[in-house]
Amino acid sequence: MAEQSVLAYNCPECGGSMVFNPNKGKMQCEYCDSLFTREEVEKYFAEKEQKMADRDAGKDWGEEESSMKGYNCSSCGAELIADQNTAVIRCPYCGNQTIAPTQFTGALKPDYVVPFAFDKKAAIEKYKEYYNKRFLLPKDFTVSSKIEEIQGVYVPFWLFNGTVDAEGKYEAYDSKTDGDYVIRDYYDSERAGKMGFTNVPADASVRMQDSLMDSIEPYNFDALETFTTAYLPGFLAEKFDVKEDDDRSRAEKRIEETVKEKLHDTLDHTGFDVKDEKVDIHFNETRYALLPVWMLTTNWNGKSWTFAMNGQTGKFTGDLPVSGLKLGLLSAVTFIATFIIGSMIIG
Ligand SMILES: [Zn+2]
Ligand SMILES: [Zn+2]
Structure with a gap:
């Protein structure tokens, strides 16, 4: 006590x-x-x-283990988990049918899950809508006939929580024009603050392309539920294969960029130069969560095409081959704190 x-x-x-x-x-x-x-x-x-x-004590899944099945894709190596009654014929990551049932060997049980917000029928409708509106793929790329093959996959994620101490020194300025002259007033500005962050996500799957995942984010983590196997029937879940520590640097980068942005937002001037910035991140508890993605992987012209849809929001990506996807914006970081700012303006 x-x-x-x-x-x-x-x-x-x-x-x-x-x-x-x-x-x-x-x-x-x-x-x-x-x-x-x-x-x-x-x-x-x-x-x-x-x-x-x-x-x-190894009681991760308890009684629930007997109702689960494991699957291994011999083509890409994905390790998947499904409910006893969910038929799995195709690997959601590589599209191959070389997937074999294995013994379910109690993997780490997820802490949380964001449930699928719409069913397969609705997901198919959304895909079709997308193609009808703006599809510019070659005629013989017959993806439309394959839409029925989309699979609901719970992708493993680490959600990082912690605190940040940040400080920055800037030379800020205000510019105004007076006839032929540009007049600049300079200010020495210092900013310092503390922030808490929760649920900064980094996917824990080797096969899930980071760029693909980034472009269907963000997820709304208000919908996080405590994980139970009741969420699994009809869906696949991948076992994580990127360890928490190996994902941390991805989260760090996101946090650092967001914190700096927050510092800059408080500089109330037309421009500024950075003189010095320090972002001190302290990680606390990391949570293991499954996030919903509707996936379709198909081969065409010797290339693998992957289409992904956020299973919570319906946000979609897939008009480009995976390798050509643009990096998504860092829009998923949700800071729960208001920033406490001490500022100093000199001169
Ligand atoms: Zn595979
Ligand atoms: Zn707190």
Whole structure:
């Protein structure tokens, strides 16, 4: 119990330090401003401890294991999980039918899932709509006849949580024109702040192209549900094969860019030069989640074409071969915190 009261000072949301807010009568996170009662924090850590103990004891899936089947694609090596009654004939990643059932060997059980928001019929309709509107593929590329083969895949993701301490020094300026002259007023600006971040995603699948995934993001993580196998029937889930630590640098890059953007947004001038910037990221708990994607992979002209649709929002990508996809924008980072800014304007 004594241990728990120490842990209780860390924010369940982002891991930041918490202080007691006497006005609200609650614990408040210094990074993301989340409020919790002491009971809520203690309950959170008790549950977390139980989960860790279950994992250590190998009780990941428990009873549920007997209702699951494993599959291996001998062509691309994808390891998939499906419900006992879900027929799997085709690999969603490479489109090959060289997929064989294997023993389900208790993999790490996901913490969370974003459920599919629409069924296969609706997904097919969305594909068709897309083709009718703007499809510019060669005539003999008969993807339309293959649309029925789309598969709902839960793609494994790591969701990173933590806090950031950031500071920057800038030479900001305001420009105005006066006849033939451009007049610039310069300001020495300093910015510093703390932020909490939750659910910064990085996909944990080797086969899922990062560029493809990036272009169907973002997902809305308000819809995250605690994972149970009840979400699986009719769908495939891939086992993660990128470890948490190997994905961290991808998340770091996203966080750093977003934090810098936030700092720059607070510079209220027409322009600025960066003199110095420091972004200190502290990772806290990482969550393992499955995110829904409708996938269709088909071969044409010796090339593999992959089409993907966000199973939550319907956002679609697929008019280019995978290799030519543009990198998506870093739009999926959701910071839950308001930025606390200390600023100084000199001169
Ligand atoms: Zn927090
Ligand atoms: Zn495959």
